[in-house]
Amino acid sequence: MKLNELTIVEAQEKLAAGEITSVELTKACLARIAEVNEQLNACLTVCETEALAMAKLADERRASGEVDTLLGIPYLAKDNIMTAGVRTTASSKILENYIAPYDATIIIKLNEAGAVLLGKTNLDEFAHGASTENSAFGTTHNPWDLDRVPGGSSGGSAAAVAADLCLFALGTDTGGSIRQPSSFCGTVGLKPTYGRMSRFGLVAMTSSTDVPGTITKSVEDAAIITEVLSGVDRYDATTVNQPVDEYAKKAKAEITGLKIGLPKEYFAEGTDPAVMALIREAIAELSKLGAEFVEVSLPYTKYGVPVYYIITPSEVSSNLARHDGIRYGYTTHDNATDLASVYLKSRGQGFGPEAKRRIMLGTYALSAGYFDAYYLQAQKVRTKIVEEYQAVFNQVDCLLTPTSPHTAFKIGEQSADPLKMYLEDIFVTTASLAGLPALAVPCGFAASMPVGFQLIGKQFDEATLFKVGHQYQTVTDWHKQKPNL
């Protein structure tokens, strides 16, 4: 087996046994990137020199007796996560040459743990999208079929993990942006509870639902990284001071007697029958492991997308106001005579079509005369969504649903219709609106393309999701399948 194909757990064993070094591991990943990134366009920036220096340092730390779980493990970060000294573009022309002066908190935590940053991955511009086609730097291709999208917005990270460009990748999830591409690429995607991991240093999109998270080759790996990244951060006032579980250890517990809800609204017509058949098989597998399934109902699910597409553009329009052509980013400063035209032209030329569409939609929804009908009403329906989840979690330990109603679609197939693209998020928005943790787990292939199920848990109960996901992976090997590239 090639080193870049290892999971974190496998690599850690070899590193600890002295069979391999972090430098070798890092070189294997860099070689793989050099080999296939031209086909995939998964990485926007590769920082080879810095990565090799960090790997060398990790090997020295290990030689001096350190044993951290991520010491010497190479990873990629979505390009909306700030990395000091390494370009952070958010896949936007407006940030094409932006170099962050400081690291995001999650990057600092990974640095301290000794993980090795290989580079930055492609995304839909400012994380607005479900296909990575909205990137200003070209779409990412799905490693399972290069004519298809990898999903989005963390499409570069999911494609990179699926194609073994790294051992794991960081993503961000605002309304499905880790889970949906994980389903499309056959990777494990964790969106943690809102406030579980710090948002400090993320390029802000929808501040009330944004979370960073992980894309990995196994559930156990996700649990390991979650232990490192979780916790309160004085630079993000929305992080919650809840104890950080021993997730990796807890993932190994049995699931006998665990109650898993199947919300009937996610099993209605509209999902590809081949996808649904695989979800049913996963349910049967988990039943054999001792889980009990009960049908539950979440009737407000159908309002998830409309609520999300008011809340998100509204917060986007506010968060993207900072891109003004004055302090950083694309600017028409030199050709303008007054301040207003610097704003108008820098923003008009710097933002791509979907970012502008969301800024317009949000500005409209928040404007005088429309606020009550749109933003306030959406926030009230959001309350209904939160409450019905709370009621359901009195009956069950977690929920299981499809992650997406279908497998990855063809590049260009639906990019001309924004509303159709918004409906991609149908199964993934409500967990974001309620701040719940959710985990996408690969469960088979429909017409040679990966399919995943989604587990949704109670706030701060990532442990149950890891347990169910990990136990499933002890009896299945869908997560071990590799694309032919």
Next chain:
Amino acid sequence: MQLSKQEIEHVARLARLELTEAEKEQYQEQLSAVLSYIDQLQEVDTSGVLPTAQVTGLSNAWRDDVVDAWPEDQIKAAMSLAPEQEDGQYKVKRILE
């Protein structure tokens, strides 16, 4: 929900976005379609329901009112991203004629 061209221009001005005529036409059509879809929210009875903006129950996350010193090199790195600066401050175009 059908938006007029005037409404599109008004919103673009509020958002400080200079749009081409083609963009205005495109957004008029696309935003109208999206808003028509979103209009289904009006059918939900939300009387007596409080709006949700924060989902984990936090309120008033206090900290001491102390300024953290920002390292010199980071300040320099941040300032160097601006198109024009003077004496450690951003320089902008005139606002009034």
